[in-house]
Amino acid sequence: MKILNLRYEFDWGIPFREPYLGWLITGVELTLLIAAVTTVASLLIGTALAIMRTSRFRFLNIPGRLYAEIVRNIPGLFWLLFFYFVFPEFLPFGLGQKLHEYSKYSVIAGILGLTIDNSVYVSDIVRTGLLGVPRGHIEAAVSTGLNRFQQIRHIILPEAFRSILPPLGTRMIHNFKNSSLCMAITAPELTWATQQVESITFRGLEVTILATVFYIGLSLVMASLIIRLERHLKIDITSITRMRA
Amino acid sequence: MEFLFEQLKNWKFYLIGAYPSGPLTGLTLNIVLAILSITIGLFFGIIFGLGRTSCRRYIRYPCSLYIDVIRSTPLLMIIFWFYFFLPVIGARLSLFWCAVISLSVYAAAYQAEIVRAGFLAVPMGQMEAALSTGMSRLQALKYVILPQAFKMMLPSFVSFFNSLFKSTSTVYIIGIVDLTRTGVIISQLKPNRILAAYVCMALGFWIVCYALSYAAQILEKKLGILDYESYKPEICRQDLVLIPLPKTVKRLLVSQK
Numbered sequence: 001m002k003i004l005n006l007r008y009e010f011d012w013g014i015p016f017r018e019p020y021l022g023w024l025i026t027g028v029e030l031t032l033l034i035a036a037v038t039t040v041a042s043l044l045i046g047t048a049l050a051i052m053r054t055s056r057f058r059f060l061n062i063p064g065r066l067y068a069e070i071v072r073n074i075p076g077l078f079w080l081l082f083f084y085f086v087f088p089e090f091l092p093f094g095l096g097q098k099l100h101e102y103s104k105y106s107v108i109a110g111i112l113g114l115t116i117d118n119s120v121y122v123s124d125i126v127r128t129g130l131l132g133v134p135r136g137h138i139e140a141a142v143s144t145g146l147n148r149f150q151q152i153r154h155i156i157l158p159e160a161f162r163s164i165l166p167p168l169g170t171r172m173i174h175n176f177k178n179s180s181l182c183m184a185i186t187a188p189e190l191t192w193a194t195q196q197v198e199s200i201t202f203r204g205l206e207v208t209i210l211a212t213v214f215y216i217g218l219s220l221v222m223a224s225l226i227i228r229l230e231r232h233l234k235i236d237i238t239s240i241t242r243m244r245a
Numbered sequence: 246m247e248f249l250f251e252q253l254k255n256w257k258f259y260l261i262g263a264y265p266s267g268p269l270t271g272l273t274l275n276i277v278l279a280i281l282s283i284t285i286g287l288f289f290g291i292i293f294g295l296g297r298t299s300c301r302r303y304i305r306y307p308c309s310l311y312i313d314v315i316r317s318t319p320l321l322m323i324i325f326w327f328y329f330f331l332p333v334i335g336a337r338l339s340l341f342w343c344a345v346i347s348l349s350v351y352a353a354a355y356q357a358e359i360v361r362a363g364f365l366a367v368p369m370g371q372m373e374a375a376l377s378t379g380m381s382r383l384q385a386l387k388y389v390i391l392p393q394a395f396k397m398m399l400p401s402f403v404s405f406f407n408s409l410f411k412s413t414s415t416v417y418i419i420g421i422v423d424l425t426r427t428g429v430i431i432s433q434l435k436p437n438r439i440l441a442a443y444v445c446m447a448l449g450f451w452i453v454c455y456a457l458s459y460a461a462q463i464l465e466k467k468l469g470i471l472d473y474e475s476y477k478p479e480i481c482r483q484d485l486v487l488i489p490l491p492k493t494v495k496r497l498l499v500s501q502k
Binding site: 069070072073074075076077078081082085086089090173177178179180181183184191194195198204205208211212215216219220223 | 313314316317318319320321322325326329330333411412414415417418425429432439440443446447450451454455458
């Protein structure tokens with residue numbers, strides 16, 4: 001590597017030596033945990049928010065829109081810092097002090113912040129899906145005697161989710177990548193672990209390569225899983241018409 | 246509430262820091278970072294986006310690889326790559342330029358996808374019609390394809406600029422004093438004013454982003470939304486290849502004979 005003037009000798013033993021290997025493994029576990037919890041939570045909150053935003057009732061519609069407009073225009077990093085530094089200050093009964101002393105509060109703050117940030121984008125996507133459900137299907141549901149909740153549960157949501165699966169998947173991959181921001185509040189996830197190794201050994205290149213490969217690999221796996229799920233959930237219209245005939 | 250007004254008297258510190266006498270910090274730094282990186286990213290985005298629509302595999306595959314790798318790496322990882330490993334290959338850059346480079350690399354991949362979708366959305370017949378009126382390939386691109394494609398890309402670009410502007414807050418982690426760092430510094434100096442400092446910081450981001458998303462909404466209503474996720478990556482278009490390199494080389498060889 002004389003062309004690049006590379007002043008660096010690779011030592012692939014470092015990521016596999018003891019304290020570092022343990023950090024990296026907890027880092028991977030924590031990254032997966034944060035990604036999984038925020039995905040599920042933001043899906044739930046985002047769907048509820050989307051239903052609120054498409055609702056005709058003002059006391060549901062206006063808070064939903066307000067929440068979306070406020071959260072969407074502020075970076076995700078702000079919410080992480082907010083929940084880590086500011087939120088415990090305003091809890092009653094000395095609860096905040098206990099939270100500060102609790103060693104895993106950074107992870108909880110990270111999950112809260114990422115969920116708040118991601119749920120708005122999810123609600124945007126779900127909302128376009130909900131608005132895309134044909135009017136006739138809802139009228140058909142009404143005429144079969146389903147009540148409003150049953151319409152949403154059995155007709156509107158399944159149809160909407162089929163059509164929005166690709167953008168929703170992209171958003172969830174983005175959320176998984178955003179979990180690396182949790183290192184700003186010292187949650188010991190993968191990016192934090194690599195930086196810790198770098199700051200102690202000054203040999204961060206190996207760990208950073210490994211971490212980058214992990215992120216890229218998992219993103220690609222998630223993307224392919226979403227394509228599979230999309231194919232699995234697709235309703236084959238020709239087969240239904242054939243059945244009817 | 247009066248805490249907030251007290252903080253708002255510091256508006257100059259949140260906006261530009263100690264700029265004329267010291268380094269530029271605060272919200273303006275975020276805006277400068279976003280504008281610089283989207284401009285550099287646009288340049289490379291056009292190259293990679295057009296490269297991905299090329300029918301020549303030796304052009305298409307490297308472009309696809311770049312786009313996919315960058316799009317599936319966290320921005321923070323890209324920033325760390327440039328922050329820690331530019332010195333390793335012997336380049337000494339300031340923090341600011343380090344941030345600009347990594348944000349541009351990040352932006353280029355996303356903008357390449359927008360550019361690709363925009364160019365593919367221009368119907369095939371447009372190029373043929375332009376060529377049949379006697380235009381050269383470059384003229385056809387300049388006068389017929391590019392204006393139409395950019396019109397379709399504009400709403401996506403504005404909303405991407407919005408998301409990039411929010412992403413510039415990530416450079417806080419490598420120690421650049423942007424708006425996020427400004428807010429954190431103030432909250433650490435005056436711990437009893439922590440909420441006011443955070444609200445001011447959020448307000449700075451909110452105003453800029455709200456204006457941008459409002460602009461994006463208007464543009465979307467006027468020009469329509471381009472759904473660049475749904476364009477299949479396998480598609481290639483013979484007529485969009487910007488550099489007809491082999492032909493030129495062939496012509497040169499013929500003329501030399």
